[in-house]
Amino acid sequence: MRTIAFVTQKGGAGKSTLASSVAVAAQAAGERVFIIDVDPLQTLVKWASSREASNIGVEYMPASKLAKALAALEKKGVSLVVIDAPGHAGEEAAAAMRVADLCIIPARPNAFDLWASEKTRAQVKDEGRDYAFLLNQCPPSQQSARVELGAKALQAMGGLLAPLVSSRVDYQEAARLGLGVCEYNPDGIAAKEMKELWSSIKRRLKRAGAKPAPEKASAEKPAAAAHSAPAPKARPAAKAEAAKADVAVAGKAEVEEKKGPGKKSARKAA
Numbered sequence: 149m150r151t152i153a154f155v156t157q158k159g160g161a162g163k164s165t166l167a168s169s170v171a172v173a174a175q176a177a178g179e180r181v182f183i184i185d186v187d188p189l190q191t192l193v194k195w196a197s198s199r200e201a202s203n204i205g206v207e208y209m210p211a212s213k214l215a216k217a218l219a220a221l222e223k224k225g226v227s228l229v230v231i232d233a234p235g236h237a238g239e240e241a242a243a244a245m246r247v248a249d250l251c252i253i254p255a256r257p258n259a260f261d262l263w264a265s266e267k268t269r270a271q272v273k274d275e276g277r278d279y280a281f282l283l284n285q286c287p288p289s290q291q292s293a294r295v296e297l298g299a300k301a302l303q304a305m306g307g308l309l310a311p312l313v314s315s316r317v318d319y320q321e322a323a324r325l326g327l328g329v330c331e332y333n334p335d336g337i338a339a340k341e342m343k344e345l346w347s348s349i350k351r352r353l354k355r356a357g358a359k360p361a362p363e364k365a366s367a368e369k370p371a372a373a374a375h376s377a378p379a380p381k382a383r384p385a386a387k388a389e390a391a392k393a394d395v396a397v398a399g400k401a402e403v404e405e406k407k408g409p410g411k412k413s414a415r416k417a418a
């Protein structure tokens with residue numbers, strides 16, 4: 149099982165948007181995916197409540213319960229955990245960084261986001277974790293000097309994931325409907341971006357090797373096994389629900405309140 153965390157000390161960079169769409173793209177590519185929302189705003193818990201499909205479990209988790217939840221998810225056969233962190237420094241973001249095999253730091257091509265990326269990178273490095281940047285909400289033409297400068301700055305700071313993610317209505321519409329862009333508009337450019345992004349993340353995870361996070365070291369599979377094990381093909385909704393129940397059990401003692409995602413029907417119009 150691999151864990152990726154979307155982190156940056158800046159709201160609005162696109163953590164929740166990208167976490168949900170990458171989760172959906174990875175699920176479509178054969179991963180068994182579980183999303184852990186450690187943001188007290190619970191954006192992705194709300195996203196899940198508008199989601200009709202139950203093939204991706206989503207659960208809010210306080211920082212203190214993360215390690216135990218990950219061990220439970222691994223036992224359940226989850227192959228990829230996606231953590232969505234809040235847009236400020238704090239215990240939740242630090243806990244997410246600590247358990248992640250790869251911290252993904254999204255930034256928009258503007259000075260404020262780039263400064264926040266630098267601060268976040270420093271914190272990720274302090275935690276001794278691996279990281280990569282991601283440039284989000286680029287103008288769709290991607291020709292602007294601002295984007296080029298942003299990309300260069302992030303490259304210089306230690307690695308930029310491909311592709312540059314553009315600003316597209318599909319991301320906003322998909323989020324509103326509890327979908328990923330690959331579900332909302334499978335043939336759209338945003339869907340193509342997210343498929344490519346998942347491929348980049350997967351390659352990056354492989355390259356990084358499986359350095360077990362300290363908190364889950366005892367439950368971690370050996371690196372080679374974790375990498376070579378094919379993701380289970382069948383991902384029945386019941387399995388995601390069962391994994392979710394397990395996480396709930398792992399977190400029960402300290403979680404004040406847990407809310408299961410509802411199954412409201414919400415589909416793209418026409």
Ligand SMILES: Nc1ncnc2c1ncn2[C@@H]1O[C@H](COP(=O)(O)OP(=O)(O)O)[C@@H](O)[C@H]1O
Pocket residue numbers: 158159160161162163164165166235284285286313314315316317319320323
């Ligand atoms: N690539 C994108 N294209 C269009 N809108 C985006 C994109 N990424 C994020 N957004 C929008 O930007 C806003 C902030 O995104 P969000 O994912 O909530 O950021 P964060 O979780 O980092 O605070 C939301 O309104 C979202 O719809």
Ligand SMILES: [Mg+2]
Pocket residue numbers: 163164165187191232233234235
């Ligand atoms: Mg968010």
